[in-house]
Amino acid sequence: MTDAVAVLGAGMHPWGKWGRPFVEYGLAAARAALADAGVAWPEIQFVAGAATIRNGYPGFVAGAAFAQALGWSGARVCSAYAACASGAQAIDAARAQILAGRCDVALVVGADAAPKGFFRPVGGDRPDDPDWLRFRLLGASNPVYFALYARRRMAVHGATLDDFAAVKVKNARHGRANPNARYRKEVTAEEVADSPVVADPLRLLDICATSDGGAALVLSSMEFARSRGVRSPVRITGLSTVTPAFPKTVLDLPDFATDSALAAAPPERPFRSSIAHAAYAEAGIGPEDLSLAEVYDLSTALELDWYEDIGLCEPGGAEDLLRSGATALGGRVPVNPSGGLACFGEAVPAQAIAQVCELTWQLRGRAEGRQVPDARVGLAVNQGLFGHGSAVVAVR
Amino acid sequence: MSTTKQRRPAVEGWFAVRDGAVRLLGTRCTVCGTPYFPRNDLACRNPRCAAPKDGSELEEHALSPRGRIWSYTDARYRPPPPYVAADPFRPFAIAAVELEAERMVVLGQVVPDVTADDLAVGMEVELTEGVLYEDEEAQYTVWMWRPGARAEEDA
DSSP states (O other): OOOOOEEEEEEEEEOOOOOOOOOHHHHHHHHHHHHEEEEEEEGEEEEEEOOOOOOOOHHHTTTHHHHHHHHOHHHHHEEEEBBBTTHHHHHHHHHHHTTTTTSSSEEEEEEEEOOSSSSSOOOOOOOTOOHHHHIIOOOHHHHHHHHHHHHHHHHHHHHOOHHHHHHHHHHHHHHOOOOOOOOOSOOOOHHHHHHHHHETTEEEEGGGOEEEEEOOOOOOEEHHHHTOOOSSSSEEEEEEEOOOOSSOSOOTTTTBOOOOSSSSSSOOSSSHHHHHHHHHHHHHHHGOOOSEEEEEBBBBBHHHHHHTTTTOTTOHHHHHHHTTTTTTTTTSSSOOOOOOHHHHHHHHHHHHHHHHHHHHHHHHHHOOTTTTOOOOEEEEEEEEEGOEEEEEEOOO | SSSSSEEEEETTTEEEEEETEEEEEEETTTTTTTSSSSSSSSSOOOTOOOOOOOSSSSSEEEOOOOEEEEEEEEOSOOOOOOOOOOSOOOOOEEEEEEEEETTEEEEEEEEETOOOOOOOOOOOOOOEEEEEEEEEEEEEEEEEEEOOGGGOOOO
C-alpha cells in the first residue's frame, strides 16, 4: 500500500490544568513518541508543529518552538494552523513530505496551555475579526453554538437530556483507565442533571473543558519502518482536511449566519459528514469497516450528531444507536474509547494528534483498560472554527 | 435607567430602521441572487455564479425582518470580553432564525424580557432593536429577535 505512512511512535503529556508553558507539554510528548518509535531526534528530517492563536507568539510558530526545545538539528519545519484540526493538518504536512519521497521520518507535535473558563478571541479591538465580533455583538461563547445544535437535535430527532447524559456517563466510564485523561472517574446521569446549565439545554457536564496537554507522533515511510524491523506498523491510509462546499447551511463557529441556499442547492453531504467521507474514500473503506471511532465531543449532544455524520447510522438514528450500547466499549463500534473530550477537555492544537495516538494504541492492542477487542480500523474526526475539520483513518 | 442618553448602534451599517421596521443590512449578488449577512462587498462567494466576482455584482440588501426559530439557547454565565456585560450580569437568550425568503439562518440576541423557556423551534419571530450595553454617554444598540410577527406587516 504505497499511499500509507507508518505510525512508528505515539506519545502524550497527560491532560490537565497547570498553566505551564505549552512547549513543556509538547517536548514531553515528543520525547515519548521518539522513545516509542526507537528513533533519535537528530534522525528526524521534518518536524510539523500544530499551531494555536491563543498561547502567544511561539504558538504561531509551533514547529520551530518544538524544534528549538528539542535542540536545533537542521530538520525542515512547518507550522499548521487549522483551529481544532491543526493537529491533523500538521500530520498531513508530514505525510505529504513522506509520500512525496522528500523525507523518510517526521515528527508531529501539538501542545496547548488553555486559559480558564470560556475560550475568548485574541485581545485588542478587532472589529474586522468575526471571532471578536460574535463575542462583542452576540455574547456568543462556544457553548452557545453547541447548545444551538443540541436544541435543534432535540426538536428534530427527539433527543432527550437523558440521552446527552448517557453520552457523558459512557465516555467517563471509558476514560477511567486512560492514564493521559484529565478526568478519570465515573459520572452518573444524576450528576450531569445536577450540574448548572451553561447554555440551555446543556449542563456544565455536557460541555468539554479547556485543558493543557501535549501529543506527538513519529511518522515514517513504510520502507523506513521495515528498516527498523517494524513489519506491521499502524498505518494512516486516509486523511481529509476538506473545506465546506457552498452553500454551507449549518451554522458554524464563529459565524453570524449560514450561507444562503437561494441560488445553489445545499451539498449532498453536510460539512461534518463530508470530512469523514473524504477520508473513507481515500482509505478505500466505509463506516461498516470501523472497529472504533474517536469523535470530537465538544458537547455530549454533538457526539450524537457525529454518529450520523460518520455513517454509523442514518440521520435521526443516533439516539437508538447510543441506547443499544453499540457505541460503548463491548459494543459493535465503540466511540471515544479514550474517554473523548469529556475526559480530556480540549487542548486545541494537540487534540487531533491525541486522537491518532489513541487509534495507534487501540490498533496495537495496547490500550490497557479500554481496549477494543481485535481493533483493525479506526477513525478520528474533528471540526473547528473557520471552516476547518479533519478525519484520519488508521489501520493495522 | 436614563432615558436622555443618546442611542447609537453598537456596530455601523449592520442594521437600520427602514419604513418603520428594523432590518438587517447585507448585500446581494445581482447575478445569482445570493444574499449575504454580514455584508459581503468583496465578491460573490457562489463558486458556480458567473458574476465578474469583483464586487460590482454586489448591491445592498435589507434582509427579511421575520423568520422562524431554527434553534435557540441562552447564556447563563457572563461571556468573556469583548462582550460588555451589565453588572450584575443578566442571562440572555439567543436565537438562530431561518429566513424563508433568503434561505439562510441568522443569529441574534433575543429581547431581554424573553427567556429560553418562552421559545420553541419553529416559532415566528421578528426583528427589533435593543440595548446591548451602555456607558455614561450613550446606549449602544444591536438587532434582536422577539416572538411574534404582526399580522398587518405580512405581505
